[in-house]
Amino acid sequence: MHCQRFIGPPQSRREMLLNCANGFGAVALSALLGDQVRASSDPMTPRPPHFKAKATSVIFLFMDGGPSQVDTFDPKPRLDREHGQPIKMKTPATQFNNVGNVLKSPWAFKNRGKSGIPVSDLFPHVAECVDDLAIIRSMVSNFSEHTAANYFMHTGSGLQGRPSGGSWVTYGLGSESRNLPGFVVLNSGLIPPGGADCFTNGFLPASYQGSVFSAGNTPVANIRPVGNQKAMLGLLRSLDRETLERVGHNDAMESAIANYELAGRMQSAVPDLVEISGESKATRELYGLDDTYPQTQLYGRQCLTARRLVERGVRFVEVLCPNVGADRWDQHGGLKKGHEDNARATDKPVAGLLKDLKSRGLLDSTLVVWGGEFGRTPMAQGSDGRDHNPFGFTMWMAGGGIKGGTIHGATDDYGYYAVENKVQVHDLHATMLHLLGLDHKRLTHRFSGRDMRLTDVHGELIRPILA
């Protein structure tokens, strides 16, 4: 339920600072009033968390379309036993309402790692990292339809226009990077249904909006300088100074002038970010950059970019899926080929990212989250597909503050409903914020009459997976 979603009352810089998260505002404001350094007016200035953080950055590997839990991390022998039979339980309405018989998983599960956690053969590489993962088998969502479920997973609300998790995080903590946006979305080819509003700042100030970077050498629009920029900027500075002398001291105009400095830094930082010729052969191999499957190369490149962003202090990175020709992870039909192609494109890069972060000592301070907007049904849609299932699905977390090699929660024998330790999307958000040192109940923004939160009025920590 929402009250008061949507875009917020704008603010003067002064108001914004006062209203800002975790008391930073008042500090920064007093600095301003004391006529101190201007830099604190930068909304991305790093701010202390509510309590000691376990992780300082997040990489969200969003599996657009909804991978099947019973084919990945949640094995269900009953499906093998009852394959081809009608499901022996009352089923809820599904998106396509074309309920077939029980469908066993086409992939075998093996126990992996020291923890012996079962992972299906779809993910041979990620399986090697299983001791670093906390696998949540009891995720539930409120929506069976992609767009609303995507909004829900990203913003904690099924409706369009609420701030995305990455926006909340940068709103709360700022970002360590002075030259790049604090919340970056790496587009590998598929923008999830719902579009840019999955990454919107909603009612938070626009600085916290997710910046979508395309794959390739020009990831951001208008980032390549045109014309004789150096001379132009020189003239601009001089003309603006004269205007300010005429108008007198003014916050908004001075901030807009300072803004050109950040824009200038971005113009060099972004090309530097995507210039990967300095990466070693071993690293290229790790991420699958020279894989025979082009989608693996593409996704590997974006996973590598994710690491480079985290290295540069960017707070929140989301990596989107590549287009493998099938419809994302959304296999209403052709489960075998569709899931195999998606897994092929993402398995090696995801494992590569985990291993690379670990070897560089970054995994301890980086929270990696993997999952889609919902899971899939244990029975077939048509003969060889699976429909949407928000009632029980799997996600995993790894890295900063996470107890690796754990399984949390369970679904029923069919893998349809979460029945043990259900985890709401709000709980996932609360836990993510917690690991970043933020109390989800205190990370608020006053908007149109209410102190709004990422978790609305919900959210409980998933304590058993915390290290």
Add this chain to the structure above:
Amino acid sequence: MRIMRSFATALLAVGLAGTSGMAGEPTKFDSLSLEFFEKEVRPLLTAKCLGCHGPQKQKGGLRLDSRTSALAGGDSGPAIIPGKPGESRLVDAINYGETVQMPPKSKLPASEVATLTKWVAMNAPWPDDGPTKSVETGPASAAWKKRTEHWSLEPLRKTDDPKVLNTAWPKGFIDRFLLNGLEANGLKPAPDTDRRSWLRRVTFDLIGLPPRPEEVETFVADRSADAFETVVERLLASPQYGERWGRHWLDLVRYSETSGHEFDYEIPDAWRYRDYVTRAFNADLPFDQFVTEHLAGDLLPNPRRNADGTNESILGTGFFFLVEGTHSPVDVREEEASRIDNQIDVFGKAFLGMTLACARCHDHKFDAITTKDYYSLSGYLKSSRHQHAFLDAPERIGGKATELEAIKTEIAAKLGPSNVEPKTVKDDGSIVFEDFNKLTYEGWFVTGEAFGSGPSRQGDFHIVDGTKIEPIPPGQAHTGRTSNRLQGTLRSRLFTIDHPFIHYLADGSGGRINLVIDGFEKIRSPIYGGLVLDVNTSRSAAKWETMDVSMWRGHRAYIELADGGTVDYTGGVTRYMPGNGYLAVDEIRFSDRSTPPAISETSGSKLLPRQAPSVGPLLAQYAKIESKIPTPTIGLAITDGSAEDDRVHIRGSSRTLGEPAPRRFVEVLGGTKGSTPASGSGRLDLARRVVDPTNPLTSRVLVNRLWKHHFGEGLVRSTDDFGAMGQTPSNPDLLDRLAADFIKGGWSIKRMHRLMVLSHAYQMSSAAEPEADRVDPTNRLVHRMNVRRLEAEAIRDAMLAVSGRLDLTLFGPSVPTHLTPFMEGRGRPSQSGPLDGNGRRSLYLNVRRNFLSPFLLAFDFPTPASCMGRRNVSNVPAQALTLLNDPFVLERSKLWASRTIASKATRDERLDSLYRTAFGRAPTDRERQDASTFLGAESPGQEVQAWTDLCHVLMNTKEFIFIP
């Protein structure tokens, strides 16, 4: 609610130790059963339930820490029925029933489920625990009364003009009220700004464009007493005024031309609403009329019509349907509830400055708005439907229809007698919903001309292709009776689906039958594909068409029979049904069988009319007139459907319905006084209440919005929230005086503009004075003018204007969105629009929810989600990057430079022209010097580039986008 079955009965056999006791009666239990409670049940309740249903929290209004409260239950009703586990909500919930699953995280172990079930079966033994104290917060409480006394709900106060010390400064009451506040705080108003700055300020404010150089010079030279008035009148009379202020209004109604979500469907003809708003502002339509047209423009006995006869008033109602929407919601009732929620949210904030939608799940947490208020308003929307309204003057198409009818009468007279027996449908126990045999459309809602005044009668015929005469059996709703070229719809009353099949005996070509359930229109697969029938029998006899509606049992629905006048979504894009064929519906039946009833073999016999040769010329005449029937003009609108009240949705869930909520306006604004509407939706009555002068909100909210746009901040800064969580007015007396004056002046918005922009306050300089800023740091008292950054549209429009590319064409369909490689995703239009938007003002750029213009977004163009009276004014690197590197800006710079080079010979003249065009002033000596240094020697061949770079810099200056 469906209740647990099977083992409840089994458990009843378990030793029932308790004495029988009905709910509410005093109950005594023996020690054994009490021991069972204490040992088994109470620890369980404490461990698993009381965290959310105990003394600290009462989720769902439920407490389980006493028997009394457990019996009383929560919002959905009693939690337990002693002795009846099968009927007890608690037992259903712990068995993870359909409505509620408790505890929410994990199902209880089977043993604990059995314990609680047994306990209920034992009549729920519990030692006497005395009454549970309940806290009074409801509408009868003292706390609530305080809410009703919130400042914004109080009547407008009349205050005498305040006394001021500096009597020379005020020009009118605005100035006196402000000055009074300033003097009380030891402040003085800022000195006047210069004339050029004032003109730039007022021009951008009123028309959203920079003043032309000649306008500046005329004003500066005009020493007459009414020089300022002359300017204001010129600007208010300019058609660009309505574009500028219309856009402000569009922010309030989340104007968009697509519905977002996965496919970003077009909202067809949304732009007609945009043009309506623009025209309304230009015509200074009294605001009470404007509001009335928004809420009930379709119900006005005498709607305003344009010169071409099209209905203008009805277009106001289009705002309801600028809502976002999904294409295949799994829960269609929830989709309806969300849609209505957004409609109420926009209604509340835009017109009343009230966050009414906060009361969807619970009484408002801070304001005097109850959940019942919310659902009372919801009833107005449930009683209304979306329509693609026919806007033409009655005579434009109806006139042609009358002419055709006259010819048909002549033809009929020349034809021999004919007799077509209507078909007889064998009784198979199915239920006749409609057979049209009463020869009236009573109980149906008719739009357009196609269906004529009633069903077909004996002797009716149909002229096909202007040549062939074909008989029509009596008792059909037939859209070809007058002509195939007419369009129209016939919509049924609302009914509850209680049979699995609907059979339609129908005939047609290009006809469409839709079943609209829970108001859901984007009917297509998946899920909804079966609710659409395309009727294409093409002039054979009527045949049965069947809809399987078994999965929609219990839903509210209406049938839409359409020949044009409706929209098809099945193809993944929005398209109007063509409406150039015909649809004939003979009978509609609800049935338990998938096969339709048989049609009696003897029925349907025809005695064909003899086509006399003398009808030839008449047919030719008919064909000639028919060919002149124009395509109807269609617009987005609301229309009345079956009148029905909503019920309170307990905790906002469409699955748990509470008490009925008869339609009425918000109680705290007098909604319970007066009667509920006797017929129809009652929206006209609602509108009258919203604009009733005794409603203190409508006028206050609107004048505050005007103030905000002229002075940078509202007197109430939270422009869309006049409730307890909003801000209080900085100058309440001034706000009330303005509101009263607004009503007194006939709700004229232009009159309010004059008052505001001709005030002395509006003339103040924005230059900061450290001392005054210390006393009044947020400028709440308006001791000076606020510096404002231009809105996204004004920045873009100014660039078009100075570069000479601005095309001031008014109105019409939007210019397609220019797509960059960075705009991706589903629903992406197949073709990109022009980079410069054909030079049109930003108002006319297509607003697609999923593909908003990156240029406009960088400068805080709002996401069209809900009411947005106060846009963000952000400062992000994307702004600098856009102004530095965006091809649109580069193109503007180059054009501006080339035109300037072509028209002015010398460097000085050119510089002078650039500055006057962009800033309404000549460059200073230093600026000339700076520019000259920048231009350097202008080596041959480099001239255009050098000037382009200079123009580019000027568009990057703060002076270009800030109004001091």
